[in-house]
Amino acid sequence: MAAEAPLHTGRPRRKDAFANHEAILDAAAVVLNYDMDASLEAIAQQAGLSRRTLYGHFANRDQLLEEMLVRGATRLNRIVQPASALDPRVEIALYAARIWAEVDNVRVLAHLAVRGPHRDLVARALEPLRRHLRTLCENGVTEGVLRQDIDPGMLARLVEGAVMSVLEEATRTFMPAERAHRLVMLAALGIAGLGWQDANRLVDSIPALRWRENTP
Numbered sequence: 001m002a003a004e005a006p007l008h009t010g011r012p013r014r015k016d017a018f019a020n021h022e023a024i025l026d027a028a029a030v031v032l033n034y035d036m037d038a039s040l041e042a043i044a045q046q047a048g049l050s051r052r053t054l055y056g057h058f059a060n061r062d063q064l065l066e067e068m069l070v071r072g073a074t075r076l077n078r079i080v081q082p083a084s085a086l087d088p089r090v091e092i093a094l095y096a097a098r099i100w101a102e103v104d105n106v107r108v109l110a111h112l113a114v115r116g117p118h119r120d121l122v123a124r125a126l127e128p129l130r131r132h133l134r135t136l137c138e139n140g141v142t143e144g145v146l147r148q149d150i151d152p153g154m155l156a157r158l159v160e161g162a163v164m165s166v167l168e169e170a171t172r173t174f175m176p177a178e179r180a181h182r183l184v185m186l187a188a189l190g191i192a193g194l195g196w197q198d199a200n201r202l203v204d205s206i207p208a209l210r211w212r213e214n215t216p
Contacts, residue, residue, distance in 0.1 A: 021057050023047040028068055032108050033171060040064070068108060069118060073125030075102055080132040088140030089189060089202060093209050095133060096163050096188035100170075100181050133160060140192065147193030155192065162191040178211045185209060 027047035031038045040061060044054040058064040079098040086094075134156040140146030147155065166187045170180035182203060189199040203209045 017057075020047075020049060020053060023049065024054055024057055024064070025068060025071055028064060029072075029108055032068075036108075065118060066121070069121055069125060072102070072108060073122070073129075076126065077128045080128050087145065088136050088143060089145055089192065089194065090206055090209070091136045092133075092140070092146075092159065092188050092192055093185040093203060093206070095136065096159075096184045097181055097209065099163050100167065100184045130156065130160065137192070145193075158191050159188050162187040181211050 024043065024047050028043045031043050031046050035042075040054055040058070041051050043064070044051045047054070058067070076099070079095060079102075134153055137146060137152040137156040137159065141148060141152045141155070150158070163184055166180070166184040169175065170183070175183070185203055186196065186199045189202065190196060194202065
């Protein structure tokens with residue numbers, strides 16, 4: 001008779017530890033979007049892991065929040081694309097759509113941005129993304145395709161605020177993903193100076209802006 005396989009009594013395999021680590025961060029993004037004061041126990045439950053397992057990865061709440069900050073900012077800053085010949089209006093719509101694709105990370109970072117010790121860290125982490133948006137607005141104003149009555153720096157901040165407002169509404173009301181994807185672009189374009197009909201025509205005319213699963 002063949003010998004039975006020995007029981008695994010050592011440490012979890014490295015890939016399991018990595019999977020648990022990522023599961024905790026994913027769960028934290030979901031839970032903290034609805035309750036920024038949620039306990040680590042609630043996050044562990046969302047991840048399907050024990051509290052002991054969570055504490056094996058994160059010694060305390062601040063450590064978890066700081067890693068979420070770095071992870072979220074890294075993912076968001078991937079939105080920053082090299083300079084291209086695209087119409088700045090299209091670039092702004094793409095910016096908004098890519099933000100929507102990272103909605104969980106965005107909302108947690110937005111909450112951390114107004115919370116004590118994490119505020120400055122968030123501001124520094126998001127500066128590449130904000131600098132990219134300012135450049136898009138400057139280009140659009142210079143080319144005469146965006147509104148001329150607002151300073152480009154302020155315009156960039158208003159576009160960011162419009163995008164965040166739509167994300168908040170979309171997640172609060174469980175808006176269908178396709179609808180939210182479109183609305184976040186229309187809101188950004190509207191603040192940037194396009195009328196609602198022109199904004200809708202622009203979104204409809206550019207294949208890269210159309211909805212698809214896991215977009216963009």
